[in-house]
Amino acid sequence: MRKAIFCILAALTALQTIEAQAPTENKNQRYFDINKNIDIFNSVVRELDMFYVDSVEVNNLVQGGIRSMLTRLDPYTEYYAEENMEDLQFMTTGEYGGIGAIISYNNGQVVINEPYEGLAADKAGLKAGDAILEIDGNDMRKSTVKEVSDKLKGTPGTSIELTIRRPGEKKDRKLNILREKIEVDPITYSGVTDDKIGYFHFSSFTTRSADRVRKTVQDLKEKGATSLIMDLRGNGGGILDEAVDVVNLFVPKEEEIVSTKGKLKQWDRTYLTRNQPLDKIIPIVVLIDTGSASASEIVAGGLQDLDRAVIVGNRSFGKGLVQTPRDLPYGGNIKITTSKYYIPSGRCIQALDYSHRNPDGSVARVPDSLTNVFKTRNGREVRDGGGITPDITIPQPTGGTIAFYLMTDNVIFDYVTEWVQQHKEIAPPHQFRLPESDYETFKEFVKKRDFEYDQLSERSLQQLKSMMEFEGYMDVAKEEFTALEAKLHANLDRDLELFKEDITNMIESEIVQRYYYKKGVLQHQLSDDKVYSKAVEILLNQEMYQSILQPQSSKVPPATEIKEKLKNQYS
DSSP states (O other), X not given: OHHHHHHHHHHHHHHHHHHHHHHHHHHHHHHHHHHHHHHHHHHHHHHHHHHOSSOOOHHHHHHHHHHHHHTTTOTTXXXXXXXXXXXXXXXXXXXXXXXXXXXXXXXXXXXXXXXXXXXXXXXXXXOTTOEEEEETTEEOTTOOHHHHHHHHOOOTTOEEEEEEEOTTOSSOEEEEEEOEEEEOOSEEXXXXXXXSEEEEEEOOBOTTXXXXXHHHHHHXXXXXXXXXXEEOTTOXXXXXXXXXXXXXXXXXXXXXXEXXXXXXXXXXXXXXXXXXXXXXXXXXXXXXXXXXXXXXXXXHHHHHHTTXXXXXXXXXXXXXXXXXXXXXXXXXXXXXXXXXXXXXXXXXXXXXXXXXXXXXXXXXXXXXXXXXXXXXXXXXXXXXXXXXXOSEEOOOOOOXXXXXXXXXXXXXXXXXXXXXXXXXXXXXXXXXXXXXXXHHHHHHHHHHTTOOOOXXXXXXXXXXXXXXXXXXXXXXXXXXXHHHHHHHSOOHHHHHHHTHHHHHXXXXXXXXXXXHHHHHHHXXXXXXXXXXXXXXXXXXXXXXXXXXXXXXXXXXXXXXXXXXXXXXXXX
């Protein structure tokens, strides 16, 4: 008996030893593979530097290799070399030292695209369309946008001299501008309607942005707001803690808002609200769209899961991944996706599975059929794996590609630059509309530019034609194909009229921005915004608001109908 027990103990000991050795052996193999591949990479770089037929830009080569490697993971794991650290700082803080203007490349030169209201460039008198010729005596006529941007940035308080050429003027201008600490306000616009509805657009979750939201909400309430619309459309996210603090403004202390889970269990965290709320009863509607991502989805999803707000708009982006910055040698940094986040109902809203790519490298969205049902605090059904689905969805209109090309090719920008020279002032943002005669002038402007645009449908049609010819179907379907080809062929006159509404809206927004900045554009767009109008309708009808936040009771058929079914079943 003792011998049998001894054999069993020996077997168990051996099994435990094998199990203990297996992870260690796997770990050692992994370390060996990492070191081997690093050694191979180093050797390849050295061999290229010594023997490649042309001189090799080592920094560009290695950094390009790193970025190419990271693109195989997900779009959010990014490498920042020392010279690009300002970009990372601006993303997280919303601050940088410079003149406060967006610049772009247009007609072979770098131009001012948009000066920020009240900042250095605006105070110095820079206008959209101004071409930057020189910076501190250095010729910038053939420089790239990045080269000009690097020259414009600098220590706050230092002076910079710009030589610019304004459209419509023959003489160049020289401007002295004092660089400032540029901090972009995350609140684009806020105001109170006649119906006592407070509205604010929140653009990014940067450092201290939650404090800015708190101040805005307090200000709106002091002006008489009895309900709120928080507009998160186009807000791509930012700092997770700021998102938790924004939710905390409207829910009690010690509420779980989000938890993160990743490979390293010691890094898993649960984020609770830490402060007493600003207002836990004021009715709220949150607006989202496909551009609302990450921290925006934490706010919208958290308020939805806790039944604290009604969500209106379109399904959000679906980014449920958390990034952690890690310092690298020589002043660099890598922003690594380290975990996924889960909102109060327990759902993760990540829509794309980057860990399981298709053979061609593409990534598929999680199909609705594979998503799981979760419950809000009141028992309403919500789903994971596809962003935040609004409580009320307003279909997003789709316009023609011609509007996109008119904007990206700077046709609208250049037309508005000329238009502004002829108009000293315009109507208030919510009232301004482009006159019909000016749209006709715009059409002539487009034709003079020899504007060409690519239509995806036309290219796809040519691919279809090649396939039909290859498979021998062209002869039997030639008549139908010819008719379809005639309708899908690019026709500038037709498309300028067919997509007139979309193009006119873009022109109006560009014009309003020149006079009233970003906040004016928002006011203009809200004047004809179906999503915003629906939010107002909901807040003006408290019965509707409360009914949306309650679970829908299952439809029970009348008693007579049930009796009839039972009678038929058992007769």
